[in-house]
Amino acid sequence: MRIAVTGASGFIGGAVATALADADHEVVGFGRTAGGWSHPRARYRYWDLDSGILRADRDFEAVVHCAALADDWAPIADALRANRGGTRTVVRTFPHSRIVHLSTASVYDAFVPNIDVPESAAPVRRFLSTYSESKTLAEFELAGTDAVILRPHAVYGPGDTTLLPRLLAGVRRRRAVLPEGANVRHSLTHIDNLVQAVVRALEPGTPRGTYNVADDQPVLLSDVLREIFARRGMPVRIASIPYRAAFSLAASLETAARLRRRRPRLTRYAVSQLGLERTLDLTAARTRLGYDPFATTLAGAENW
Numbered sequence: 001m002r003i004a005v006t007g008a009s010g011f012i013g014g015a016v017a018t019a020l021a022d023a024d025h026e027v028v029g030f031g032r033t034a035g036g037w038s039h040p041r042a043r044y045r046y047w048d049l050d051s052g053i054l055r056a057d058r059d060f061e062a063v064v065h066c067a068a069l070a071d072d073w074a075p076i077a078d079a080l081r082a083n084r085g086g087t088r089t090v091v092r093t094f095p096h097s098r099i100v101h102l103s104t105a106s107v108y109d110a111f112v113p114n115i116d117v118p119e120s121a122a123p124v125r126r127f128l129s130t131y132s133e134s135k136t137l138a139e140f141e142l143a144g145t146d147a148v149i150l151r152p153h154a155v156y157g158p159g160d161t162t163l164l165p166r167l168l169a170g171v172r173r174r175r176a177v178l179p180e181g182a183n184v185r186h187s188l189t190h191i192d193n194l195v196q197a198v199v200r201a202l203e204p205g206t207p208r209g210t211y212n213v214a215d216d217q218p219v220l221l222s223d224v225l226r227e228i229f230a231r232r233g234m235p236v237r238i239a240s241i242p243y244r245a246a247f248s249l250a251a252s253l254e255t256a257a258r259l260r261r262r263r264p265r266l267t268r269y270a271v272s273q274l275g276l277e278r279t280l281d282l283t284a285a286r287t288r289l290g291y292d293p294f295a296t297t298l299a300g301a302e303n304w
Helices: 011-022 076-093 131-139 162-170 191-202 221-231 243-260 267-277 283-289
Strands: 003-007 027-030 043-044 062-065 098-102 114-119 147-152 174-181 207-213 237-241 278-280
Touching: 003 011, 011 027, 011 062, 011 191, 062 076, 076 098, 076 131, 098 191, 114 283, 147 191, 162 221, 174 221, 174 243, 174 267, 191 207, 191 283, 207 283, 221 237, 237 243, 243 267
Parallel strands: 003 027, 003 062, 027 043, 062 098, 098 147, 114 278, 147 207, 174 237
Antiparallel strands: none
């Protein structure tokens, strides 16, 4: 199969493009970083989605759209341009291709716990971040197309440049102060499980639609963090702050940051992601995609 992968210079896009090329598909990876991805049996091309549709080499059987601006504090205009606008450009560039769109579980209501949340729980009308809002609107761009939308939560694994670095950056003096001590259940998504879901979505006859994607079973976030710290030789103690207090503090920091035109040290979105349950119902992916994920694993985390 001839497959285009956008965002191939990033963590998720690179992993997807590599796995597909390893499986002997004809892969062309696209990204905004010159030489951002390579594979001995594939090609990489520069493409800034902001510049508009491709004018050549558009004949692909499938497109995996991984490119996105994953920043919960990005200005709304930037987030919309990258996420909604980028998706619109992909749809217009490849009108006859199967599109596998990497969305996010952040499209669900961040103000409340998400407990075994089904795909029908989105879209919502309130958001805690421009990322969530822009990714929700990006999904609308796929209406009426032959698309599979995947909604993973907290993607981790070798090559992670976002989730783990942000968690480690929050450690101060060997202590991590987290809302509710992170004693909440989460559906995490190992990059290999996400790649499996993409491969399933590309198979002929796979029904289009929207699917949650995650590891086999939810885990307690605090247990995962303690294991990560231990594997990396970091003597870190997890301290707890009540959720409401953390949320109010983040709101104050956001207000001050807007006045100073700076990024806040803590956002309400981050508090909501760490201090409330975020678990996904995987029934649709298991039954319609044949998705068979393995359990959350931190093997090798000391080297990520």
